[in-house]
Amino acid sequence: MSSILVIGGDRLGNIVDFLEEQGFTNIHHVTGRKNSQTGVKIPTGIHMILVLTDFVNHNLAKTVKSQAKDRELPILFCKRSCSAIAKALVQGA
Template sequence: MSSILVIGGDRLGNIIELLEGKGFQEIHHVTGRKNSQTGVKIPTGVQLILVLTDFVNHNLAKTVKSQAKDRKLPILFCKRSCSDIAKAFQRTA
């Protein structure tokens, strides 16, 4: 089962459909809000991390990047729009 962790944004909206179209069957979402997400832990089984840079604070992005590096997981950084996410996937293909 393909699994992705999305960090940032209160709602994912159409992004869920885009990710499902890319083959992700399990989508984990963390809003990235400062007061509720101080200790984000990457769930087991996640194959990719997507960080929505316009909705996440710098310290959280740094923490997640470090965890991804330790687990050798690919990580994408982009703005919260379907077009930017699609471009990010194209760059990694």
């Protein structure tokens, strides 16, 4: 795993450092705000998708989930905290 797409949250803060410690070298981020929701496309080269559920609406999550399924990419849903992300990564592995 080297590339991850994180959807949700205005800023990732220490989540970037945490994901780098987990082995992700390329971290792409989409805020999930209304202006970016219409054209959310999963970039090429992504190995996993992480959706921060407390910062996205249901329609965006559904759209991303559908795209991930079409491309056979693993997708994780969790709250915006390092401990929740760590738990999701363990359960998703």
